[in-house]
Amino acid sequence: MMLTDVELDRYARHIVLPQVGGVGQRKLKAASVVVIGAGGIGSAVLPALAGAGVGRITIIDDDAIELSNLHRQPLFRESDAGASKAEVAAARLADLNSLIEVVPRRARIDADNAAELLAGHDLIIDGSDNFATRLAVSDACVAAGLTLLSAAAVQFQGQVALFRGRPCYRCFVGDAFDAEDCDNCAELGVLGALTAAVGGFAALLAINAIVGVGGEQSGKLHLFDGQALSWRTIRIPADPACKACGSA
Structure with missing residues (x-):
């Protein structure tokens, strides 16, 4: 190409x-990337990928824009309230870079549709805000042999990790978080600038992975403390009993 x-x-x-x-x-x-969630993480990841020239970006988000989003989601404006996050984000990326293809999907990804929504892409970036979605996405990635980059931010804490089969995200969090009623930033709060820092790091990791810079990063969990302003990295062990990748 x-x-x-x-x-x-x-x-x-x-x-x-x-x-x-x-x-x-x-x-x-040549890369085709899915970004799940056009929220705080997505607002940092999406412009970075578009600016970098990632050829095809699919945005999956079923939410509408609310005023409470704006402190951490600079893709959006006050006048966007009520509109589809996926569609507005896609329009912003098209304005940023007309040389790439951007596909909005206003849908809620779950165990039933994840395989169809993720098919045909090289890298999946999950910035969703609940464990049920994250586990459904991870399980679909393991089943399809897709690379998953997971990024999250809540309160003053952030985490980013890349998964290629085994260990997987389910190895990291276990099975207890499959329910949709787990804590998220709506209940716990999140510093707006934290999502930019974590999302920017996730975008850098994604670009490095596509280009082949920095060596293999899969299975490493990068943790950010927004109060101490420090990063640390730990290795995620594979769970031999993991119901997603245990036989991988």
Whole structure:
């Protein structure tokens, strides 16, 4: 997949990086990425991917924009209240980069439709706000052999991890969180700037994974403390009894 003259000009600051170059930029152009959730995490991830030249971005979100979203979701404006997050986010990305394809899907992803919604993509980025969705997405990724990048932020704490089969996200959190009534930021609160920091890190990890920069990151959990302003990384062990990847 060759780069046009316009793309060579647009992505020049990437292309001069020896770690990226023309080969890496072509990988970004060829990539097809799903972003689940156009909320706080998505508001940082989506513009970064679009600006980087990821060729096809699918946005899955069934929510409408509310004023309470705006402190952490700068993709949206006060005048967008009531509109579809997926559709408004797609329009913003199209304004940012007309050279890429952006597909909005106003849908709630679950165990019944995850396989269909995720099929045909190279990387799944989950920025949803509940464990039931995250586990359904993870299980579908394991079954289809898809790479999953999970990112979350609540209160002053953030976490980002990349999963390629085993260990999987279910190995990390277990089976106790399949219910939809688990805590989320609506109950616990979240610092707006935290979602930008965590989402920006997730976008960097996604771009590195697509281009092939920085070595293999799967199975590592990156934890951010927004009060101490520090990151630490731990290794996630595979659960031999995991019902999703235990036999993988």
